[in-house]
Amino acid sequence: MLQISELSKVYNTPKSAKGAARGKSEPTHKALEPLTLNVTGGQVYGLLGPNGAGKTTLLRCLSTLLTPSSGTARVGGFDIGQEPEKVRQILGVVNGGMGLYDRLTGREILEYFAGFYGMERSKVQSRILELDSLLELGDALVKRTMDHSTGMKQKIVIARAVIHDPRVLILDEAASGLDILARRALLDFVKSYKAQDRLVLYSTHVMDEIEEVSERAAILYKGRLLEEGTLEDIRARAGEKRLENAFFELVKAEEGRLVAS
Ligand SMILES: Nc1ncnc2c1ncn2[C@@H]1O[C@H](COP(=O)(O)OP(=O)(O)OP(=O)(O)O)[C@@H](O)[C@H]1O
Numbered sequence: 001m002l003q004i005s006e007l008s009k010v011y012n013t014p015k016s017a018k019g020a021a022r023g024k025s026e027p028t029h030k031a032l033e034p035l036t037l038n039v040t041g042g043q044v045y046g047l048l049g050p051n052g053a054g055k056t057t058l059l060r061c062l063s064t065l066l067t068p069s070s071g072t073a074r075v076g077g078f079d080i081g082q083e084p085e086k087v088r089q090i091l092g093v094v095n096g097g098m099g100l101y102d103r104l105t106g107r108e109i110l111e112y113f114a115g116f117y118g119m120e121r122s123k124v125q126s127r128i129l130e131l132d133s134l135l136e137l138g139d140a141l142v143k144r145t146m147d148h149s150t151g152m153k154q155k156i157v158i159a160r161a162v163i164h165d166p167r168v169l170i171l172d173e174a175a176s177g178l179d180i181l182a183r184r185a186l187l188d189f190v191k192s193y194k195a196q197d198r199l200v201l202y203s204t205h206v207m208d209e210i211e212e213v214s215e216r217a218a219i220l221y222k223g224r225l226l227e228e229g230t231l232e233d234i235r236a237r238a239g240e241k242r243l244e245n246a247f248f249e250l251v252k253a254e255e256g257r258l259v260a261s
């Protein structure tokens with residue numbers, strides 16, 4: 001379902017405020033070292049890493065919002081560089097930014113986005129009903145988003161991402177801002193989403209969330225892939241019972257390598 005081949009990203013960070021004003025830039029920041037990874041469908045795949053690890057950079061490349069500096073990836077069989085429209089058609093993304101129109105109700109937003117994907121009207125209404133029961137959208141459908149709580153907004157953002165029932169769902173810190181009930185609804189939804197060979201890429205720095213929803217994960221640190229495999233393997237390789245401790249051990253070992261090199 002997802003094949004990442006030697007994908008890397010270097011940001012052209014402005015040299016200085018003055019340089020930026022003059023449009024000058026230089027390749028200074030390697031956000032992602034060449035990364036190769038294959039992920040099959042029918043699962044929630046965790047992407048773990050501390051702040052600045054490169055998770056969002058990777059996911060933005062996969063969602064065709066950023067162009068990789070080298071390498072490529074295939075999502076659902078489509079190349080992100082050569083067939084970006086096809087990738088976007090089979091992809092749903094929740095990436096932190098909400099971008100909801102204040103004056104529209106949740107239902108109007110969902111209808112509006114369904115239009116982008118060319119969904120039939122009757123299909124849209126049945127899909128909204130389905131999402132209402134899965135995500136407990138309730139009032140969020142009838143109230144204008146300016147009157148939504150953060151959790152209600154986030155639920156509409158998630159519903160919007162899956163309105164067209166995408167084969168691949170990318171969630172980047174999707175649980176942030178949710179209260180305990182909304183978070184539960186999200187995690188249950190994520191776990192159910194992997195049916196029918198669909199893939200959920202679940203990115204977070206919260207280990208508990210990964211332990212609850214995923215069986216496999218990749219750990220990124222400073223733009224490098226530190227580990228990949230089942231959570232059980234990752235814990236075993238680090239000689240730890242808890243994922244959090246395994247993560248600390250892996251980071252410590254990597255820091256040791258970086259200092260030595
Ligand atoms: N637009 C940008 N220009 C320059 N550098 C950037 C840009 N976006 C991200 N970076 C840098 O690239 C690195 C990876 O950032 P990224 O946002 O991908 O990490 P992350 O794992 O998603 O972190 P977080 O958990 O904080 O969301 C960081 O060092 C960050 O400062």
Ligand SMILES: [Mg+2]
Binds near residue numbers: 055056172
């Ligand atoms: Mg991020």
